[in-house]
Amino acid sequence: xxxxxxxxxxxxxxxxxxxxxxxxxxxxxxxxxxxxxxxxxxxxxxxxxxxxxxxxxxxxxxxxxxxxxxxxxxxxxxxxxxxxxxxxxxxxxxxxxxxxxxxxxxxxxxxxxxxxxxxxxxxxxxxxxxxxxxxxxxxxxxxxxxxxxxxxxxxxxxxxxxxxxxxxxxxxxxxxxxxxxxxxxxxxxxxxxxxxxxxxxxxxxxxxxxxxxxxxxxxxxxxxxxxxxxxxxxxxxxxxxxxxxxxxxxxxxxxxxxxxxxxxxxxxxxxxxxxxxxxxxxxxxxxxxxxxxxxxxxxxxxxxxxxxxxxxxxxxxxxxxxxxxxxxxxxxxxxxxxxxxxxxxxxxxxxxxxxxxxxxxxxxxxxxxxxxxxxxxxxxxxxxxxxxxxxxxxxxxxxxxxxxxxxxxxxxxxxxxxxxxxxxxxxxxxxxx
Numbered sequence: 299x300x301x302x303x304x305x306x307x308x309x310x311x312x313x314x315x316x317x318x319x320x321x322x323x324x325x326x327x328x329x330x331x332x333x334x335x336x337x338x339x340x341x342x343x344x345x346x347x348x349x350x351x352x353x354x355x356x357x358x359x360x361x362x363x364x365x366x367x368x369x370x371x372x373x374x375x376x377x378x379x380x381x382x383x384x385x386x387x388x389x390x391x392x393x394x395x396x397x398x399x400x401x402x403x404x405x406x407x408x409x410x411x412x413x414x415x416x417x418x419x420x421x422x423x424x425x426x427x428x429x430x431x432x433x434x435x436x437x438x439x440x441x442x443x444x445x446x447x448x449x450x451x452x453x454x455x456x457x458x459x460x461x462x463x464x465x466x467x468x469x470x471x472x473x474x475x476x477x478x479x480x481x482x483x484x485x486x487x488x489x490x491x492x493x494x495x496x497x498x499x500x501x502x503x504x505x506x507x508x509x510x511x512x513x514x515x516x517x518x519x520x521x522x523x524x525x526x527x528x529x530x531x532x533x534x535x536x537x538x539x540x541x542x543x544x545x546x547x548x549x550x551x552x553x554x555x556x557x558x559x560x561x562x563x564x565x566x567x568x569x570x571x572x573x574x575x576x577x578x579x580x581x582x583x584x585x586x587x588x589x590x591x592x593x594x595x596x597x598x599x600x601x602x603x604x605x606x607x608x609x610x611x612x613x614x615x616x617x618x619x620x621x622x623x624x625x626x627x628x629x630x631x632x633x634x635x636x637x638x639x640x641x642x643x644x645x646x647x648x649x650x651x652x653x654x655x656x657x658x659x660x661x662x663x664x665x666x667x668x669x670x671x672x673x674x675x676x677x678x679x680x681x682x683x684x685x686x687x688x689x690x691x692x693x694x695x696x697x698x699x700x701x702x703x704x705x706x707x708x709x710x711x712x713x714x715x716x717x718x719x720x721x722x723x724x725x726x727x728x729x730x731x
Contacts, residue, residue, distance in 0.1 A: 340425035341387050341466075341496075346432030348397050349381035350411060355604070356401045357573050360384040360434065363394040363415070370394065374468040377570050379604040385562055387466045393421045397434045398442070405574060412442045466563065471505025471550075472570050478509065478530050483550065488528035492635060495552030506567050509536065509546045516545040517579045517609075517730060520568070522595075524586025524616075525553040525637055531585060531714055538720040544581070544727060553587065557640030557647050561594035565602060568595070572607060581610045581730060583723065585714060586686070587641060589616025593651050593665075600666045609730050611665065612723065614674045615683055615713055617641065619690035620648050643690075652695040665699050672726050673700045676713040685710035702726070 348358050358378050363370040373393065376384040377400075394415035401410045413436045421429060476482070482503050491498040498504060506520070507529065519539065521532045529548035536546045551560055571577060584592035592611065600606045620643030627638050640647035649656035654663045665671050675691040676683035682691065697703060708716050 340390065342390060342423040342425070342427045342429070343385065343387055344393070344395065344421065344423070344429045344432065345383065345385040346395075346430065346434060347381070347383050348378065348434040348436065350399050350436045350438070352411075352438040353381070354399060354401060356399045356410075357403060358397060358436065359400050359405075359407075360386075360395065360397045362386050362388065363396060364391065376467065376566060377573060378602055379569060379573060380602070382602050385566075387559075388423070390423050390425045390427070393423065395421065395432060395434070396442075397436050399436055403573065407442055409441060411436050411438050412440045413437060414440060414442060466499050466504070467566055469499055469502045469504070470563070470567055471502065471507060472567050473506065473508055473512065473575075475511060476507045476509065478533055478536065478548075483528045483530045485528065485530075488523075488553070489526055491550075491552035492526050492554040492637075495554035495636070498552040504551050504563075505549075506564075506571060507548050507550060509548065512575060513545055514576065516541070516543055517581060518547045518577060519544050519581045519583055519727070520547045520549060520592075522549045522564075522582065522584035522588035522592045523551075523553075524584075524588045525641075527553060527586065527588065531711065532583075534715045534717075535583070535720055535723060538717075538724060540724060540727065543730075549588075551591070554635045554637055556636045557587075557591055557594065560591050560637075561598055564591065564595045565598045568599065569602065572603065577607050578605075579609050579730065580607045581612070581727060582608060583612045583614070584616065585614045586616055586710065587637065589613035589618065590640060590648065590651065593618075594647075596665060596669060597651070597663065600669075606666065608666075608669055610670045610672070610726060612672045612674065612726060613696075614719070615676045615686055615691055615710055617686045617690045618651075618693035618696045619643060619687075620645065621686065621690065652693075662695070670701050670726075670729065671696075671699050673697070673703045674713065674719055674722065675703070675705050676708040676710060677705055678707065678709050683708065683710040683713065 348360050350358065358381065360376045362373040362375070364373050373388065374386055376386060378384060396413055396415050398407050398412040399410050402408065413434050487503065491503070521529065523529060523531050529550055532548065539546055549564060582592050582596060592613070596608055596611050599608060621641045622643060624638040624641035625643050628634050628642050639645055646656050649659060652663055653659045654661040673696060675688065677688055678684050682688045704722050706713050706716050706719050713719050
């Protein structure tokens with residue numbers, strides 16, 4: 299990352315969080331954001347829980363089906379390592395929900411226990427409809443009528459019109475190999491992921507990318523960028539990573555989306571990789587707002603994973619106490635970027651990362667005891683790193699859980715290019731066993 303690029307990401311973050319960003323953008327920005335939010339508001343959400351009548355310990359796969367002529371066609375799928383919640387985000391239409399136990403763990407249905415939907419009772423979804431609490435029990439004796447129906451491979455982004463009928467999960471990349479120089483990771487594309495987050499999803503840019511072929515002998519390090527960020531922000535940290543022991547994975551997400559939705563999305567994508575590749579150990583490293591997404595993910599994955607592989611979690615210059623400018627934007631801006639709600643100090647999402655009851659803050663919600671948590675923070679003067687206040691970076695509840703806390707005389711994005719910060723990160727990773 300050049301100094302110029304660092305400067306652009308730094309000033310871009312400030313612009314994002316201030317109401318001035320919207321005002322300076324003029325009517326075109328207002329209309330673009332409102333248009334994206336209307337698209338998001340028309341997305342239907344279908345959710346529930348799934349379990350097996352006679353558990354075998356196998357992954358459970360919930361599938362979303364639609365009619366294709368006389369047959370059902372696969373629209374999307376959701377994999378969970380153990381009984382628990384599932385969710386789909388999809389456009390209006392007529393669907394059916396089925397589920398099966400993936401007993402042989404091959405990502406395809408092959409005469410395994412199957413919950414078959416009633417063809418005469420479809421889900422007819424209108425724009426923005428929410429259907430919750432669908433509890434599915436996969437019967438031990440249940441079977442699908444066609445064994446070749448549910449091969450869960452090859453779900454990739456299609457043409458734009460076809461994509462709009464698919465769930466956001468189906469449009470995400472899961473383990474695609476890319477370079478940090480990939481045009482998709484350019485600054486302007488990342489910015490579009492904030493202001494035009496729905497188009498970002500439809501274009502099939504979001505996902506978990508590999509920077510090299512997967513190696514089962516090396517531990518994945520999952521890098522999570524912040525608002526208006528891109529995987530390129532981690533160029534220096536990736537370059538200094540000990541590649542004999544670790545392999546870099548990068549998350550790319552539309553940073554204008556709701557943080558709780560991003561957490562569920564990331565958990566699902568990571569679960570697919572964990573189960574298909576047999577991942578036994580992993581590390582999560584997050585910068586800025588990515589720390590809020592990543593903490594939610596770490597907490598959620600511990601609840602959903604049968605054998606949680608996450609061993610170490612590192613936040614870098616993360617606004618763990620929120621951003622006052624985001625709170626002002628929520629209160630006063632004519633258009634509110636959805637991620638601002640979670641960034642606002644005292645928000646339900648933010649306090650929910652540290653309390654089981656965010657409204658009263660009586661019951662602490664802590665990271666799993668076997669996850670080593672480390673905090674890196676930046677400072678340039680008394681107020682913080684030029685973007686996030688020191689008090690927010692060093693939220694007291696997070697400090698209680700941290701095994702190390704290290705500060706650097708760097709601004710908000712400069713810390714990612716700091717040789718000292720890279721050395722400290724490598725020292726943290728050297729302790730992963």
